[in-house]
Amino acid sequence: MDFGINGKTALVLGGAGGLGSAIAQSLGREGCNVAIADINATELDAVAKRLSEFGHGVFSHVWDITDLRAIDANLAVITKHVGPIDILVNNTGGPSPSPISGIDQDVWAFNFGKMVQPVIAITDKVLAGMRSKQWGRVITSASSGVIAPIPNLGLSNSLRSALVGWSKTLAREVASHGITVNMIVPGRIATGRIQFLDAEKARREGRSVEEVAAESVASIPTGRYGTPEEYANVASFLASSQASYVTGSIVRVDGGLIPSI
DSSP states (O other): OOOSOTTOEEEEETTTSHHHHHHHHHHHHTTOEEEEEESOHHHHHHHHHHHHTTOSOEEEEEOOTTOGGGHHHHHHHHHHHHOSOSEEEEOOOOOOOBOSTTOOHHHHHHHHHHHTHHHHHHHHHHHHHHHHHTOEEEEEEOOGGGTSOOTTBHHHHHHHHHHHHHHHHHHHHHGGGTEEEEEEEESSBOSHHHHHHHHHHHHHHTOOHHHHHHHHHHTSTTSSOBOHHHHHHHHHHHHSGGGTTOOSOEEEESTTOOOOO
16 A cells, blocks of 8 residues: 655654664655654664665654754754654653652653653644645654553653643644644564563562563463564554544554553
8 A cells, every 4th residue: 555655754753762763664665754863873873774775865863852952953954854844753762660659759850851841842843844734744652551551660651641631632733734643552562672671570570581471472362562563554554645534543553452442
């Protein structure tokens, strides 16, 4: 299927990570010019090399998105190389596992400044160009914890849930400009983050990583972890012309894991 986004320009935040790099590559396969931004310069270079194989515009940019004062300057560099942003993929790393009670207020503030504020601020800057073209896609990658809170991921459950209210509200505000705003949430996708969480759970409970992973897989109706490519392909669909009537939604990519309706 032709998604109708050949020649569009996409910016993927967190583009060096497992999910971010997969989304960037999926959009590249669809013919998008892709800019990837991340704080990890080494991994960015590796992803950029893979993207270059698709024969479209590619630009990698080292960017600490927690520095809100530098947003204008960073976006100016990116748009100079790949043009105005048509598709924005908001993707940030998650916090360390923890219970919800007893978290120091400085930790709350730090993670809010890492996971929530940059997403809102960067999107606000990009929206002006989307409005002028009367076309745009804002896709925010979150966590299944915004639907069914995940034990011992208190910070993630809470802070990512703030983005749910923001995304839904924004979708209504910009719909008349041809801009869709959606969220995509992973279940257990085989990335370094999931390996880390499995290892942390194994350490806390005095079990082997293999035992923890097997237990996790047994809870998934499809009987396996998802691949980053499967997750990324759903993100590309939300960016597509075919998804022009999908907005204000949360799309689960979880193999049936999330128990709620």
